[in-house]
Amino acid sequence: MTAVLAGLGTCLPPRVVGNRELSQRLDTSDDWIQARTGIHERRIADTGTTTVGMATSAADAALSDSGMADVDALVLATSTPDQLCPGSAPQVAAGLGLSGIPALDVNAACTGFLYALATAGGMLAAELAERVLVIGADTFSRLCDPDDRTTAPIFGDGAGAVVLRAGTAAEPGALGPFDLHADGTRANLLVVPAGGSKQRFSDNSHDYFLHMQGREVFRHACAKMAESVLAVLRVARLPLAGVDRLVGHQANLRILQTLAARLGLDEKHLVTNIGHVGNTSAASIPLALADAVDGGHLRPGHHVVLTAFGAGLTWGSSVLTWPPVRGNMQGHRIPEDSYEPVVR
Numbered sequence: 001m002t003a004v005l006a007g008l009g010t011c012l013p014p015r016v017v018g019n020r021e022l023s024q025r026l027d028t029s030d031d032w033i034q035a036r037t038g039i040h041e042r043r044i045a046d047t048g049t050t051t052v053g054m055a056t057s058a059a060d061a062a063l064s065d066s067g068m069a070d071v072d073a074l075v076l077a078t079s080t081p082d083q084l085c086p087g088s089a090p091q092v093a094a095g096l097g098l099s100g101i102p103a104l105d106v107n108a109a110c111t112g113f114l115y116a117l118a119t120a121g122g123m124l125a126a127e128l129a130e131r132v133l134v135i136g137a138d139t140f141s142r143l144c145d146p147d148d149r150t151t152a153p154i155f156g157d158g159a160g161a162v163v164l165r166a167g168t169a170a171e172p173g174a175l176g177p178f179d180l181h182a183d184g185t186r187a188n189l190l191v192v193p194a195g196g197s198k199q200r201f202s203d204n205s206h207d208y209f210l211h212m213q214g215r216e217v218f219r220h221a222c223a224k225m226a227e228s229v230l231a232v233l234r235v236a237r238l239p240l241a242g243v244d245r246l247v248g249h250q251a252n253l254r255i256l257q258t259l260a261a262r263l264g265l266d267e268k269h270l271v272t273n274i275g276h277v278g279n280t281s282a283a284s285i286p287l288a289l290a291d292a293v294d295g296g297h298l299r300p301g302h303h304v305v306l307t308a309f310g311a312g313l314t315w316g317s318s319v320l321t322w323p324p325v326r327g328n329m330q331g332h333r334i335p336e337d338s339y340e341p342v343v344r
């Protein structure tokens with residue numbers, strides 16, 4: 001059995017925070033953020049809006065897009081769960097009225113959605129389930145120090161979900177192969193030092209926030225995603241010239257442009273929505289897919305490569321042929337100009 005994509009849904013919190021608003025309280029500027037990251041604005045969850053809430057809303061939208069009433073299992077990719085313990089996936093299942101189905105969190109940071117897709121694919125192949133919800137949801141604004149100009153402008157909040165069903169490898173929407181990797185020797189490049197078992201409490205409140213070595217992360221992201229895309233294309237026997245859309249994790253527009261250049265892929269094949277949502281971590285790929293479908297930039301029959309990179313370090317890629325799935329964005333549409341690649 002192969003996992004086949006059968007529905008797509010998203011949820012973005014309504015509050016839009018633009019670069020100008022950030023530059024009123026941080027030593028930064030709209031020009032710097034746009035030039036160095038491609039981000040114009042991001043969505044920020046208000047108090048009371050949590051990862052579980054956004055994940056449940058996106059999953060509900062994906063279910064209605066698929067036309068299915070329920071699923072047999074749920075995998076939630078997140079590194080910002082509502083609590084450290086328990087995992088958030090059972091609460092999402094409960095919110096959907098699906099208490100009792102197996103539900104687990106996958107923490108692979110910004111690569112989490114790809115890891116979760118592979119996990120769900122394994123459940124389908126092992127015949128543990130016939131339909132699985134895979135959700136990517138993160139509330140990274142809660143992990144960013146609001147006074148840190150090196151992280152606060154980068155991240156936004158949101159959720160995206162897909163419904164996978166058991167099918168065959170020849171069908172449009174069939175996922176795979178996958179290429180997945182991790183390197184824990186570089187965990188310090190993106191880390192929240194306190195709050196876990198290593199450093200439960202800290203006198204320094206900054207230890208509870210995300211610390212990022214941006215330049216190093218940038219370098220590794222470009223190199224590892226390029227390697228991974230080439231590896232997955234080799235296994236899929238898909239030539240680069242056959243790739244219609246590259247849907248990369250939206251961490252920085254310059255990372256995506258460097259990736260396209262390294263691969264020798266024309267930027268018109270890049271899917272980008274980072275300008276309006278920022279880096280939404282595990283939600284990034286499903287949000288980008290939904291925006292591209294909604295804007296007509298991603299159409300049935302397109303050969304799509306998914307690729308991501310994140311804390312851990314983790315990275316990976318997969319491929320699929322886009323199926324006749326329309327996506328349910330629940331009115332959170334963004335302007336179509338975000339599909340135009342920005343060339344500097």
Ligand code: COA
Binds near residue numbers: 028215
């Ligand atoms: N506004 C203004 N200046 C800023 C700034 C901001 N928001 N953030 C950093 N700077 C400054 C730095 O202090 C530095 O100043 P200096 O030259 O006086 O020391 C200068 O800008 C350049 O900093 P640098 O970190 O080299 O910038 P950069 O071009 O690498 O861009 C990132 C910074 C974070 C945008 C970039 O490194 C990046 O996107 N990295 C990857 C991040 C990522 O993907 N994270 C998630 C992984 S999933």
